[in-house]
Amino acid sequence: MLQVARWRIILVAVVTAMGIAFAFPNFVPERLRDSIPDFLPSQGINLGLDLRGGSQLLLEVDIDSLRAQQLDNVADQMAGALRDADPQIRFTGRGVVGDTARIRLIDPTQMERARTELRAIAVSPTGGTDPIYAFTESADGLIEARINDQHMRALSRQAAQQSIEIIRRRIDPTGTSEVSIVRQGDQRIVVQAPGVSDPEQLKERIGQTALMTFHLVREVSAEEAAGGILPPGTMVVGPYGTIGQGSEVVERRARLTGENLVRASVNTDPQTSEFVMSFQLDRQGSLTFCRITREYTNQRFAILLDNQVLTAPRINEPICGGQGQISGNFTAQSASELALMLNAGALPAPLTVIDERTVDASLGQDSIESGARASAVAGLVTFVFMILAYGVFGIFACLALIINFTLIIGAMSMIGAALTLPGIAGLILTIAMAVDANVLIYERMREEAATGRSPALSIDAGFNRAMITIFDANLTTILAAMILFQFGAGPVRGFAWTLSIGVITSVFTAVLVTQILVAWWFRIARPKTMPI
């Protein structure tokens, strides 16, 4: 009677030992953690920003500007495809209107051929079956292209992913701080910086867009520019800060962007001993740059930073090595700052801060302390209550509760889930609700004993019969926690973590641990009547 299978005892022993090992570092002061032997875990619980203090920013990729950029590309691709067709399909009116890229065939009868050529550029690069652009044709030769939503989402996701890398280089160039930058959904990025109580600096560094683009300069007389008479597809751009050299009229379309930049560095020009910026382009960038400089030799091109002119030198000869120099009114400092910004790379699209939270570290510390106090009180009250209600069995429930608490802490430390303020509330709630399984079992034992069964039979029946109820009742809580995961942001997700871990460990301890304790006690005490 009341045999507990050996595997159960081993399972409980192993799990408990692991729980203790993983929970242990949390009770060791920070500075002593390094002295924990290597074979033991030394990772404490990962505190959420609301407990630790710090800043969190939720950034969103500006989808409209991403779309505009992409449509520009599409227009280019369309023009390229028609130009490369053999024989060439002649067109005019290449441009972007609203959310369409459009092009007009000079000879509408060539529509059939154009359609075949354009189909090729709409093939999904990732092997998807649907074309990424949808074309609409008009009888007068106008072709409009729209980017399909799915492709736009993919682009946005890609932009967010690239931005993460760039943001990391900007705010954590040494890779030493604990900043966490993760993508959320298709177009959002969460930046968490523990210990940063002033997010302004963070935002400034993220916001240094430093989008470098190369544009061709259109020579327009000053009067014309002032009168607002511009050639189609051009724009007026002002000088960049104190470094730039003056306004220019440039093509709207960027011929090359900072994405193709490999490295920028500061040098001094040996002839003029002025500071210059040297840059190195990647392979594709070098090819493009080579083609442009060959095609437009003796014209000027402008290097823009965030749509402001840095410099607009004349192309004296084709530059094909992928290396170039930018001169401007640089000082040592402005040049090196610029180089840093260029090296950090350009964001593929502008980002906007749509949610910002900052918690002072001292406030977080207070929350931890009050949370710990509340947990201690809740635990104590539960202990007293259980022992008063169930005597020696109550003590078993308390032991199970202590193991449960250790397991929760250990599990949270192991998987690195963040403990947040609502998470602490979840922990307290779990302590109180974990005894529910014990209560169900004990009440069942009482009932069985009341019908006149022997203690051994009552205990057995208590465990067996209560199991179904325990299972049903806790599964519903897990369901609720799963929904919280789906819905919740940061702190609430922390709550969902503690709640779901707590439910699993509490069933484990209440059922297995209590069962073993009761079996041992029974073997030693050999009771004639049930003590509850």
Next chain:
Amino acid sequence: MASSSWWPLIRLLPKKTNLTYVKFAGFAAFVSIALCVASLVSIFTGGLRENPIEVYQQAEGSPVARFGAIMEHGFNLGIDFRGGTSMLIEAPNPIDQEALRALGNSAQEGDVEVQGTTCRPANAPPYCAILNFETSPDQSATVEAIRRGLPTVAEGARITSVDAVSAKVSEELFSGGLMALGLAMLLMMIYIWFRFEWQFGVGAMLGLLHDVILTLGIFSFFRIEFTLTIIAAILTIIGYGINDTVVVFDRLRENLRKYKKMPLGQLIDLSLNETLSRTIITGCTAIFALVGLLFLGGEALSGFAIAMLFGIICGTYSSLYVAAPVILLWGVRRGREGGEARVAPQPAR
């Protein structure tokens, strides 16, 4: 060694209780319905403070958006759901609220709200204030302006926490929260339906609706700040309420098989009595823990503790008086599968 006499076990209840719940079911139903109606009225009238028709007429956009506006007026929405910028300011000396308001107005045009508030429980600067802006067109500039101007309002004051939520995010959180609540209830009902019979599912669902509506009503009427954490609390209440209901249903199902001839009303009474001890002990530990949280957990968690406390009391009540009696209303198929009749029917006491 150990026997039943050495420990003065506290018995909250006699070993057997014979409370007749079903007899009061009619009265309980009346009370429950009245409270639910009152809660709904409170939600739709902004805690009996506003006229929903006016709100509807003043709101802009589609009927759905206007209806949403009524819901938004129904609660004292926190920054998470309302959008805007909220700052917690602490100072060693009393903060002049008027001066703070003036500073707020100079930092950002628009609606500024200043609240004095209790500080954190322990240590630290004793005086606190909350500065709220309804919108956040440029939160960086606003926060910066406040930070610079703060020394003129109260010496040594500093900003200890800032939350800035754009309208876009707050709307998403609001609709996401409501969706999560709806989804949770649906899932629970399906689960119960799957595990028991449909009457049980309906009973559980009504019990949950009852709990959620009443909790929302309390928040609406007393204008307790409604935040993301409260949504988490309500989801947990749903979990707890179902948990409680499942325990009762489980026993009811067992007894249905055990006592095939007993009238359903009597059977429900019996099942509720048998599980009463557990209901009380579990409920008490949860309530004790939450009371501890309410008084020791600090300002930030008090809303959560209130919601949970109220929800747990509601949940316990509803599994006794809403979920079970609903089954009485519809009846339930008896004597299914026959095989379980091994236990000899015992005469009802």
